[in-house]
Every structure is written in structure tokens, then in C-alpha cells.
Amino acid sequence: GRLEESVYPLFYGWFLTHKSQSRTKETGKKLLETLGELDEFKEHWGDFGGAASEKGINLEEYFDGKGGILHCTTKFSDYGKATGAQEYAELEAVKEFYSSAFHLQISGLFITPRTAGARVRLSDKQLEVWPADSEKEASLSEELPRGSRAHITLGCAKDVEPVQTGLDLLEFIKMEKEGDQDWAVKDTDQGKLCYFGKGMWMLELSEEVTVETIFGGFYP
Numbered sequence: 001g002r003l004e005e006s007v008y009p010l011f012y013g014w015f016l017t018h019k020s021q022s023r024t025k026e027t028g029k030k031l032l033e034t035l036g037e038l039d040e041f042k043e044h045w046g047d048f049g050g051a052a053s054e055k056g057i058n059l060e061e062y063f064d065g066k067g068g069i070l071h072c073t074t075k076f077s078d079y080g081k082a083t084g085a086q087e088y089a090e091l092e093a094v095k096e097f098y099s100s101a102f103h104l105q106i107s108g109l110f111i112t113p114r115t116a117g118a119r120v121r122l123s124d125k126q127l128e129v130w131p132a133d134s135e136k137e138a139s140l141s142e143e144l145p146r147g148s149r150a151h152i153t154l155g156c157a158k159d160v161e162p163v164q165t166g167l168d169l170l171e172f173i174k175m176e177k178e179g180d181q182d183w184a185v186k187d188t189d190q191g192k193l194c195y196f197g198k199g200m201w202m203l204e205l206s207e208e209v210t211v212e213t214i215f216g217g218f219y220p
């Protein structure tokens with residue numbers, strides 16, 4: 001029968017199709033392999049705490065926490081309990097775009113000692129379902145452009161929650177904004193690899209990767 005009350009998801013986002021998931025995982029894996037073999041990376045093993053043996057770090061094992069379907073979260077609504085969850089559900093764009101297909105652009109890939117993720121560049125249309133306060137909520141001081149936090153979590157280190165991936169991405173973007181520094185370490189066949197210190201590596205893809213997604217909610 002009809003539900004008396006609205007049912008709110010755990011979160012809303014763009015969910016990658018099966019095919020796009022395998023491709024994205026593959027691209028991420030390639031980065032981890034490239035990094036693992038890079039001399040410049042080896043100089044900074046210490047950033048990853050005790051994870052490095054004499055042979056190095058197995059990054060794939062390091063980031064094996066928290067699997068699941070690859071997605072780009074728009075709103076974490078916590079089954080309606082999160083601040084603004086109900087208002088978000090009522091947004092015209094959210095209702096209109098629900099279940100629609102979108103192409104998302106991945107512009108970079110990154111790892112930190114906590115998370116591995118993909119940086120997503122949202123279009124103006126996609127920003128219509130991006131919560132107004134997402135960046136403010138996460139970065140206490142600075143004003144960052146809307147959509148800065150958009151990401152796909154590819155992996156988490158042990159005992160790290162996936163919410164950390166977006167926070168790590170904002171950390172990169174803050175440094176990019178403040179920095180007069182050149183972070184570039186190496187040109188790879190995938191793009192420019194940058195080291196920001198403290199175990200924070202970003203690969204700026206020379207060609208953005210397009211992934212197919214469906215906008216919707218995650219309920220389990």
C-alpha cells in the first residue's frame with residue numbers, strides 16, 4: 001500500500017553503471033601500480049606510517065577498506081535525519097533528475113594516507129542537485145567553489161570512513177588555491193603527477209575520463 005510518510009535514503013548521488021565501475025576501478029588500480037613503482041613515491045613512504053616493508057607498500061591492500069558500489073555522493077541524508085535532508089528531497093531538480101542518466105567527468109585521481117578517490121568536475125546542470133552547504137559544512141574557514149567536494153571514493157585505509165575522501169579532496173583544493181608552489185613531480189602517460197606533502201598525491205588526468213551514472217538514492 002501507499003507509504004504514509006516519506007522514505008529518505010541514506011544518501012543521494014550518482015551511481016556508476018556496471019561497466020563504468022569496472023573501468024574506473026581499473027584506472028584507479030593503474031595509478032596505484034604506477035605510484036608503487038615510482039622512485040619519487042618511494043622517497044615518501046614514511047608518510048604512510050608503518051605500512052611500508054623493505055619492498056614497499058602494497059597500495060591495493062592498503063586501500064582495501066569499505067567496498068561497495070562506486071558513486072559520487074551529492075547529499076548524505078541519513079534516512080532523513082541529517083540537516084537539510086527533507087529540504088533536499090523537495091528540491092525540484094532532485095525530483096526531476098531522480099533516476100536519470102548522467103555523464104560525470106573525472107578530472108583527477110588522488111591518494112592520501114587515509115583515502116583513494118577520483119575528483120569529479122560537475123557541470124552546471126549537475127550542480128543543480130549539489131547541496132548549497134556541502135563545502136561550508138566540511139571546510140570550517142574557507143570559501144571553496146560549489147562542487148569542490150565532488151568525488152568518487154575508490155578505497156579507504158583500515159579504520160577510515162568514506163566520508164573522509166571528500167574532506168581529503170577539499171584539503172588538496174585548499175592547497176592548490178593557496179599554493180604558489182609547483183607540486184608537479186612527474187609527467188606520466190596518464191597525466192601530471194603532483195605531490196602536496198604528507199602523503200597527498202594527485203594525478204591530474206591529461207584526458208578527463210567520462211563515466212556513465214544514474215542519479216538516485218541508496219536505501220539499504
Ligand code: ACK
Binds near residue numbers: 075164165
Ligand atoms: O564515499 P562517500 O562520498 O562518503 O560515500 C559515502 C556515503 O555517504 C555513505 O556513507 C558519504 N557520507 C557519509 N557521511 C557523510 C557526511 N556526514 N557528509 C557527507 N557525506 C557523507 C560517504
